[in-house]
Amino acid sequence: MKTRDAAFSIGPAKFRNRVFLASGPAGYGTEYEGLIDLRRLGAVVTKTITFHPRAGNPGRRLWETEAGLLNSIGLENVGAERFFAERLPRLVDAGARPVVSLGAEDWNEYRSLLDASAAAGVVDAVELNLSCPNVDRGGMSIGGDPALVAKYVRAAREALPDAAIIAKLTPNTGDITVLARAAAEGGAHAVTAINTLLGMDLCGAGQEPVFRRVRAGLSGPAIFPVALDAVWRIVRAVDIPVVASGGVSSVLDARKFLAAGAAAVEIGTAIFYDSALPERIVEALEEECGGSPPKTKPRKGRKR
Amino acid sequence: MKTRDAAFSIGPAKFRNRVFLASGPAGYGTEYEGLIDLRRLGAVVTKTITFHPRAGNPGRRLWETEAGLLNSIGLENVGAERFFAERLPRLVDAGARPVVSLGAEDWNEYRSLLDASAAAGVVDAVELNLSCPNVDRGGMSIGGDPALVAKYVRAAREALPDAAIIAKLTPNTGDITVLARAAAEGGAHAVTAINTLLGMDLCGAGQEPVFRRVRAGLSGPAIFPVALDAVWRIVRAVDIPVVASGGVSSVLDARKFLAAGAAAVEIGTAIFYDSALPERIVEALEEECGGSPPKTKPRKGRKR
Amino acid sequence: MSAAGKGLWKAALRRSTPLSPSCSLLVFERPAGFPDAAPGQFVSVRATEATAPLLRRPYSIMDLTGSSLSLLVKAVGRGSAALCAARPGERFDMIGPLGGVPFPEPGEAEAVFVAGGTGLAPVLFAARAWRRRGVAARTTLLCGAATKRELLGDLVKTAFGTRWFATLDGSAGFRGDVVALCRDLVSRGRMPKGVLYSCGPRGMVRALEETTGGHFAAHYTSLEAIMACGVGACRGCTVPVRSGGASVLKAICSDGTVFPAGDILWEEWEE
Amino acid sequence: MSAAGKGLWKAALRRSTPLSPSCSLLVFERPAGFPDAAPGQFVSVRATEATAPLLRRPYSIMDLTGSSLSLLVKAVGRGSAALCAARPGERFDMIGPLGGVPFPEPGEAEAVFVAGGTGLAPVLFAARAWRRRGVAARTTLLCGAATKRELLGDLVKTAFGTRWFATLDGSAGFRGDVVALCRDLVSRGRMPKGVLYSCGPRGMVRALEETTGGHFAAHYTSLEAIMACGVGACRGCTVPVRSGGASVLKAICSDGTVFPAGDILWEEWEE
Numbered sequence A, B: 001m002k003t004r005d006a007a008f009s010i011g012p013a014k015f016r017n018r019v020f021l022a023s024g025p026a027g028y029g030t031e032y033e034g035l036i037d038l039r040r041l042g043a044v045v046t047k048t049i050t051f052h053p054r055a056g057n058p059g060r061r062l063w064e065t066e067a068g069l070l071n072s073i074g075l076e077n078v079g080a081e082r083f084f085a086e087r088l089p090r091l092v093d094a095g096a097r098p099v100v101s102l103g104a105e106d107w108n109e110y111r112s113l114l115d116a117s118a119a120a121g122v123v124d125a126v127e128l129n130l131s132c133p134n135v136d137r138g139g140m141s142i143g144g145d146p147a148l149v150a151k152y153v154r155a156a157r158e159a160l161p162d163a164a165i166i167a168k169l170t171p172n173t174g175d176i177t178v179l180a181r182a183a184a185e186g187g188a189h190a191v192t193a194i195n196t197l198l199g200m201d202l203c204g205a206g207q208e209p210v211f212r213r214v215r216a217g218l219s220g221p222a223i224f225p226v227a228l229d230a231v232w233r234i235v236r237a238v239d240i241p242v243v244a245s246g247g248v249s250s251v252l253d254a255r256k257f258l259a260a261g262a263a264a265v266e267i268g269t270a271i272f273y274d275s276a277l278p279e280r281i282v283e284a285l286e287e288e289c290g291g292s293p294p295k296t297k298p299r300k301g302r303k304r
Numbered sequence C, D: 001m002s003a004a005g006k007g008l009w010k011a012a013l014r015r016s017t018p019l020s021p022s023c024s025l026l027v028f029e030r031p032a033g034f035p036d037a038a039p040g041q042f043v044s045v046r047a048t049e050a051t052a053p054l055l056r057r058p059y060s061i062m063d064l065t066g067s068s069l070s071l072l073v074k075a076v077g078r079g080s081a082a083l084c085a086a087r088p089g090e091r092f093d094m095i096g097p098l099g100g101v102p103f104p105e106p107g108e109a110e111a112v113f114v115a116g117g118t119g120l121a122p123v124l125f126a127a128r129a130w131r132r133r134g135v136a137a138r139t140t141l142l143c144g145a146a147t148k149r150e151l152l153g154d155l156v157k158t159a160f161g162t163r164w165f166a167t168l169d170g171s172a173g174f175r176g177d178v179v180a181l182c183r184d185l186v187s188r189g190r191m192p193k194g195v196l197y198s199c200g201p202r203g204m205v206r207a208l209e210e211t212t213g214g215h216f217a218a219h220y221t222s223l224e225a226i227m228a229c230g231v232g233a234c235r236g237c238t239v240p241v242r243s244g245g246a247s248v249l250k251a252i253c254s255d256g257t258v259f260p261a262g263d264i265l266w267e268e269w270e271e
Ligand SMILES: Cc1cc2nc3c(=O)[nH]c(=O)nc-3n(C[C@H](O)[C@H](O)[C@H](O)COP(=O)(O)OP(=O)(O)OC[C@H]3O[C@@H](n4cnc5c(N)ncnc54)[C@H](O)[C@@H]3O)c2cc1C
Pocket: C042, C053, C057, C058, C059, C060, C061, C071, C072, C073, C074, C075, C076, C077, C078, C079, C080, C081, C118, C119, C121, C122, C223, C224, C225, C226, C227, C257
């Protein structure tokens, strides 16, 4: 019952459908060969790259919690040069539609990365990771400050004038709509909400922190209600599309994000235990309404 | 192997041990007759009372999420008068050690409530609920502002000079240690961290918000890593005791909070499905070290 | 009646009998010390040790004998599915008996029971318990389900004087829901004027009260809601009821589960 | 060797045999289309449909025949306990074969296997697979466990030329751990100089390399870590290894599981 086309746009970028792989769990995409048919998905948001390669954090990097996963990967990545030379072409060859996730520790690195992205000549959609909790500078400290969010977004718009600029926001703030508004004011074509929540755990006989950096990022089904709340409110606070991320582990969860008004849904942690989920969601949405979100207007509350 | 006494103090108030029932799930305490032996616990933090009785929120009030519970009770309570006349005496008669949770919509109601509490003459420990997400005014709006937190705490110290004043903090903020510092500066004897996270869900064929107020408070095992992170950092940021709340669902979870440096642990949502847990924790701690937290010094990170 | 005597128990499943495609009769050993209970009271069972589903699941007591505790469980989600899949010998953690207000006895009047789906459980307990104690000499049951296969006819063979069945598809008994059946019986003068006892979906009970409530001397209904504590502490299961002129929120778990159906403020009570 | 050919499968459990108080041998039907695998490769199994435990659980392939896929599972937590409790007929969702670098064949040299606990699985697969293919004519196994009851002696009766056992309590074989046993054999001149293949707890493998590594022509070890993706994407399972003069982080799941033990930077590799 394909009633209308699943395709849609964010700014200048077109997408086959509304189901994306989230940045990080999906790596550079092609690792999932044999498990996920990347050509079926709206987009693959690649692992956040930085200008320089990063080794990531030492020590343990993953830890399960109740219905959740803590990670302290620390943005391990191959750096812009190898990413654009090797990884991105391979992903495109595999038939995927990439959204390139960009991150930086500071303004200078960020400028270099934008320049490298522009020079690569192929980037037509980026997600700015303004919200990684697992690095010392950058990430959260940028992402929690509305003025910096606007500034970083503006710079990306200027450096990549033909690309869709999506700002990924942190939930570790008092009011995420303030950050969303800042991103919109900076010229973002869309925002992604949410990145991981801050959390930690202890382990072993000595009850030592699991992670060397102590704090890590919490993802998975546990955070779904928090993510849905963020998406619901941002949709009602700004006029740009919202890409939903956080805890999707079923077709129903994806539907909820779309019903809340999200333009697209990212699947992250769930691909670890249910790699078929993204394609199941694509199929379910196609069967219904061509993958478009329901036509109900955003409202403030349930009853008025 | 009771090596030392489990008893400890927060400001002027003494407690039998470090295991408390959290405010809300425990109601006025005596509802759990036959299920929980209140005399075995360090304290019962009573349901937050307001000066005037409150009917609470209309519509659905409870909803399960993965390893979590959303609630939108809306501070239904009998009001100060009936609380001090009927409920508190009944709780004391049952042999419990109460901590009275106080909440208010605004400054005037708060002042009236403090006066009523002082007039009751029996209150020697209060927890200020500066953080309920389920009411329109008060709660969160007070709790998210460090200046107001300090002001409310100061007023409580003045109105109840002989009582232990514990400020309960919201996690729905960028940096909870800022609120903890404000509470300490206001003269709090301790802080409790954390109250519920903000979240929501949709349900039904129409994907309508579950709750009339849309947003609700998320508790239960899902939030444990977030609560532990908050407690860990507050312990290292302020010199007053920290009472831990959030997601405890096993003896091990309680041990983790104490290992992180908490002075006491509150059990909330878990009593719904495992009412024997508080007493199991008391017993486990007694067997070990008299219920005192490990003697390791707070440190900033795992390795230095 | 207060909920005094409630406790925390481990109950071993003695046998589980599928009664319909989705419903099973679960008979547990009555735990030593488990108090007597009245119709309308319930237990709240921890269906799994996992944290999802997190909460206990409330089930009306369908019968309580010297040695057994019976529940009628419909598999609608993870918790109930786990219960229905349990094997004899498995032990479940439960609290109970819960519920502060059971069905009041009918006295001299005829007892008319209307049950939708698993609403049969408290109604069956009432009929059995009262028959055992020699009250409610005359009883009528109206029992409805979607289809004949869903109808729990075998379960109600003996406990009631008169039995009427309704199925939505007409595969057995009256075609329509149990409310339409009741209306039909009233209009055809075949419905005694006794006390009405109901349990079922909200919409059913409301329609029953609104369309046929006036026919009966009284209408008591056992309500359901999502519950957390089950003991009146958390205030999660409230229903607005008329009390004097005012609307008051009562906790279904401890101020109920039974309420006069006429007191419920249906308009205000949203799902 | 690349992990090409990996896929997502539903595998039915054919039989589950308890081998020790905590270990079970799980034999699954080999799913149609499941590719051939090499020793050191693994599958990652979804132990329950619940969200806790959330992640798949990685298990080394212990054997792979035309019709069966065998795993050796030790119950240490919720996931493995669920697997060990599974009944024949249950179907499990798994991905595999995973692992980009298997144990290299020993060529003409004698293969010496050292296994701690369930580290036996990949080692047993190597011995069996190589024997079937006519390589590794001469094999020695050193197998350790805490006690005699934990020792999986029956499992290794046939696959190896020489077998040595060690138990911590001395209830069978050498008293001590398998590293001490290896050292003992080396010092007594009873240890062939071939290629060493090991799998077991980190501390064991490290001690083995540090105390007896020099005796062997090479030492390859199959490593374990908590994993999320299993395919090299998430970078959650890294180990620091020497590469040229530098320290490089490799993903155990895709750059391993097998590494030359001498390359591992144990000091940097924290649990
Ligand atoms: C006092 C009381 C007595 C009950 N007696 C019986 C009984 O005798 N037999 C029986 O089969 N069921 C009975 N129920 C309902 C039963 O508790 C629910 O069906 C069960 O909790 C569903 O759990 P689940 O995990 O299977 O479903 P879930 O996955 O939790 O829910 C499935 C659907 O049912 C809804 N639901 C869940 N719990 C309730 C609830 N308590 N009330 C209304 N809707 C709910 C959910 O919103 C969802 O739409 C009773 C409920 C109460 C409050």
